[in-house]
Amino acid sequence: xxxxTLARRLVTDPGARRPLLIAATERLRGHLRGHPGARIGxxxxxxxxxxxxxGRGSCLxxxxxxxxxxxxxxxxxxxxxxxxxxxxxxVSGVTLGAGSQISWHCxxxxxxxxxxxxxxxTSRPVSAPVVLGEHVLVGTGALVLKGVTLGDGAVVxxxxxxxxxxxxxxxxxxxxxxxxxxVAAWR
Numbered sequence: 776x777x778x779x780t781l782a783r784r785l786v787t788d789p790g791a792r793r794p795l796l797i798a799a800t801e802r803l804r805g806h807l808r809g810h811p812g813a814r815i816g817x818x819x820x821x822x823x824x825x826x827x828x829x830g831r832g833s834c835l836x837x838x839x840x841x842x843x844x845x846x847x848x849x850x851x852x853x854x855x856x857x858x859x860x861x862x863x864x865x866v867s868g869v870t871l872g873a874g875s876q877i878s879w880h881c882x883x884x885x886x887x888x889x890x891x892x893x894x895x896x897t898s899r900p901v902s903a904p905v906v907l908g909e910h911v912l913v914g915t916g917a918l919v920l921k922g923v924t925l926g927d928g929a930v931v932x933x934x935x936x937x938x939x940x941x942x943x944x945x946x947x948x949x950x951x952x953x954x955x956x957x958v959a960a961w962r
Contacts, residue, residue, distance in 0.1 A: 798814065801814035801815055801816055801834070802814055804816075804819075805829070808821070810827065810829040812829075812830070812831035812832065812833075813829035813830070813831070813832070813833045813834065813835070813851070814832075814833070814834040814835070815834075815835045816834070816835060816836045816837035816838070816839065816859070817837045817838070818837060818838045819835045819836075819837070819838065819839050819840075819841070820839070820840045820841065821835070821841050821843075822840075822841070822842050822843075823841075823842040823843040823844050823845075823847075823865070824843075824844070824845045825843030825844050825845060825846065825847040825848060825849070825865060826843065826847070826848040826849070827841075827843060827848075827849050828848060828849070828850045828851070829851045830850075830851050830852045830853040830854070830855065830873070831853050832853045832854045833851035833852065833853065833854065833855045833856065833871075834855075834856040834857070835856075835857050836856060836857060836858050836859040836861075836879070837859045837860070838859050838860040839857045839858065839859065839860065839861050839862075839863070840860075840861075840862050840863075841857070841862075841863045841864075841865070842863075842864050842865065843865040844865060844866045847865045847866055847867055847868055847885075848865070848868050848869075849863060849865045849868075849869050849870075850868075850869070850870040850871065851871045852870075852871060852872045852873035852874070852875065852909070853873045853874075854874045855871040855872065855873060855874065855875045855876070855907075856875075856876050856877065857871075857877045858876070858877050858878045858879040858880070858881060858915070859879040859880075860879055860880050861877055861878075861879060861880060861881040861882065861883075862881075862882045862883070862884075863877075863882075863883045864882075864883070864884045864885065864886060865885055866885055866886040866901070866902040867885050867886070867902045867903060867904045867921075868885065868904040868905075869883055869885055869904065869905045869906075870904070870905070870906045870907065871907045871911070872906075872907055872908045872909035872910070872911065872927065873909045873910070874909055874910040875907045875908070875909065875910060875911040875912075875913075876911070876912050876913065877907075877913045878912075878913055878914050878915040878916075878917070878933070879915050880915055880916050881913055881914075881915065881916065881917045881918070881919070882917075882918045882919070883905055883913075883919045884905075884918070884919070884920055884921060885902050885903060885904055885905045885921045885922075886901055886902035886921055887899070887901055887902070887921060888901075889901070900921075900922075902921055903921045903922030904921075904922070905919055905920075905921065905922070905923050905924075906923075906924045906925070907919075907924075907925045907929075908924070908925055908926050908927035908928070908929065908943065909927045909928070910927060910928050910961075911925045911926075911927070911928065911929050911930070911931075912929075912930045912931065912961050913925075913931045914930070914931055914932050914933035914934070914935065915933045915934070916933055916934045917931045917932070917933060917934060917935045917936070917937065918935070918936045918937065919931070919937045920936070920937060920938050923937050923938065923939065923940060923941070924940045924941070925937070925940070925941045926940075926941055926942045926943030926944070926945065927943045927944070928943055928944040928958060928959075928960070928961075929941045929942070929943060929944065929945050929946075929947070929958075930945075930946045930947070930958050930961055931947055931948075931952060932946065932947065932948035932949075932952075932955070934950075935947060935948050935949055935950065935952040936949075936950040936951055936952060937951070937952045938951045938952070939951070939952075941954075942954075944957055944958050944959065945957060945958070946958050
């Protein structure tokens with residue numbers, strides 16, 4: 776579409792203006808919160824004393840809730856997104872590679888929140904970093920737990936509970952999530 780055609784459409788079609796206005800507002804919100812180039816939706820809660828590193832073109836969608844603890848960092852690569860009403864809780868570190876997408880109502884937790892002691896007196900680690908490679912897709916309602924690495928191009932099916940690493944270009948599903956196939960690409 777040529778610029779003159781686009782400009783004419785914006786003037787004559789009020790419905791065409793809404794998506795542009797929303798995108799501009801989200802970019803402004805990102806800029807005002809100290810993350811130029813990132814888009815931040817409505818009612819996004821970013822709390823905690825930790826570090827937020829939002830790459831250019833990354834997006835926190837409406838109602839996402841994020842907590843980053845002291846000494847921890849949440850890193851979103853270029854074009855990465857956290858879906859609407861999703862929860863990301865960071866105590867050690869969570870990284871989303873370029874183009875990775877977390878769908879809506881998901882949870883990414885790098886902590887158990889409580890110390891768990893085995894009968895022999897040993898304690899399990901309370902937290903471990905979570906890493907999503909590049910172009911990873913996490914389906915709606917999925918739960919990604921501490922210490923998990925999702926390889927580049929991996930796909931997590933809706934409602935899955937991911938407790939172990941997922942190899943690159945693998946589709947996982949279920950509770951606990953298990954490989955169910957391979958994937959070349961997704962969009």
